[in-house]
Amino acid sequence: MSRRFTPKVVTANDLRAGDVIYLTADGRWSRQHHEAELLEDEAIADLRLLMALGHGDRVVGAYLADAKPGPNGPEPVHFREAFRTRGPSNYAHGKQEAAANV
């Protein structure tokens, strides 16, 4: 029996700013995890990653990260990816800072 595929999102860092970013269904890079495209098919996930790796002029370090569906869009599964959606826990820097300024 084949192993069940864990859904994924494509994530990377912005080449210039270094910010954590996610690939959306319409091929944009968003700073919001919930805007990412949830990839539930392994073959499509691999294709989307290949496409992301072609964006080397804008992004760096693209990879597939486990994700799960949530009420507002994909949510991270692993705590490392959860930290990446927010920023560090010792200061309200990173995305939490941006969120506070909205």
Next chain:
Amino acid sequence: MYNYSDFDEAFVRARVAQFRGQVERRLDGSLSEEEFRPLRLMNGLYLQLHAYMLRVAIPYGTLRSDQMRQLAMIADRWDKGYGHFTTRQNIQFNWPKLTDVPDILGALADVQMHAIQTSGNCIRNVTADHFAGAAADEVADPRPVAELIRQWSTDHAEFQFLPRKFKIAITGAAADRAVIRAHDIGLQIVREGDQIGYRVLVGGGLGRTPLIGQVIRAFLPKADLLPYLEAIVATYNLLGRRDNKYKARIKITVFENGIEAFRAATEAEFARIRPEFTGVDQDILAGIEAQFAPPAFRNTDPAPFAAALAVDPLLRAWAERSLAPHKRDNHAIVTVSLKAHGATPGDATSDQMRVLADLADRYGYGELRISHEQNVILPHVAKADLPNVHAELLRAGLATANVGLLSDIIACPGMDYCALATARSIPVAQGLATHFKAIGLEDEIGKLKIKISGCINACGHHHVGHIGILGLDRAGVENYQITLGGDGSEQAAIGERAGPGFAYDEVIPAIERLLRAYLALRQSRGESFIDAYRRLGPAPFKAALYPQEARDAA
């Protein structure tokens, strides 16, 4: 202190210009990330979890006040108003933009600083005793020879692609404040008769295979240092494993070949290359030594300090923790804690950096040091000035009297910043410090070194903590292993794992059980945790950590 020669200046400026071009080519697509990555790493630029990180060397932990002010300026202009001092006497900026890094490197070059060889498989920043040049117990100031090693190792053609990174630490005193036994090469300046030389250790290191360095030469004459270092690194370059990243450090090379075989190979290489060193290096060293001449110490009467101590309990508590003996009776070495309870270990805001630079100018001959324990040192303060220094530190929130105590914790950035981390370190350190302050046990517990790493690479030196904490990822959940009995001093020892790991919210209660057991077991207030551990062995401490298991066994 050392001032760049025209050669140094031109070299560093050329590197900045090269890197500016490399960034431009990366941005316009002429360089792929695969091509660019080794270039940025050579200049200290990492990609971390949330952003880039720039690691800047503070060679042998020595900073001038103008350099500290420039670090503050960089933090304000291009980062988020702070910097993080590391266990290898570097400062890390956690939020630089790639497009700004060439300008940052230019601003560093303006004050004779750089980020060269702070990453990659080369000889990294040479670290030294943070009390160097000031300590009462020192045979000689290790910084001139550390500077010589910096010049020798920078862009050394033979050593740019070693099997793995390579770290050298040096101390001029028998008391080891530079953790030389946990470095690839550890050097201790020693005196034999009227001759100065070096005790040379090799093959120490922490990480996934912690090993204490072994003596390869008990006494190396001063003039033989560079050829001997070159022989060691050349031997490692040849014998070191490149097939397995985890077996590539020199500690594994020495361990697998045995110290005798490694020494024989080194000595043979040394004999071969020694004649090529005609004394030019010693001429250069003499020039460097002249630049490290001690400042013109002021001859002030220390009596006002003694008088202030008698009437000011805050000053007394701070002085007891923060001062170390200076080689001049009327001076002291001041350690400024960057570990206010609840603060991030090693972080300094730009305002704090400026306060420290100003204090250095007013009371400390313009000199500062950064310790591997992530504090800042004013190495030369006249005792008469200590009440003023303390008052100004108090005003700046920098007078925490906890140096050497439980809350003076080493912690790596962990998963709050680091791409390699498997768990967080910083909040564990913050939580321990605030908890033990709240329950009022810190002073009662006394001297204690807690060291926390957020992954097996051990940047937080957990193996040599009296209590070490290692954060791991166990099936997608943060889990913390506790080691006991480690020591980073001249009595170096690797801590022993106490047992199964603890969940994130179980760590602080576990440490409290452990330390309450220590308080109950110690013979007197004078017996520190590590002394009690050595006397009693691990059993009673393990029983405190794992009460359920202890009950089950009973």
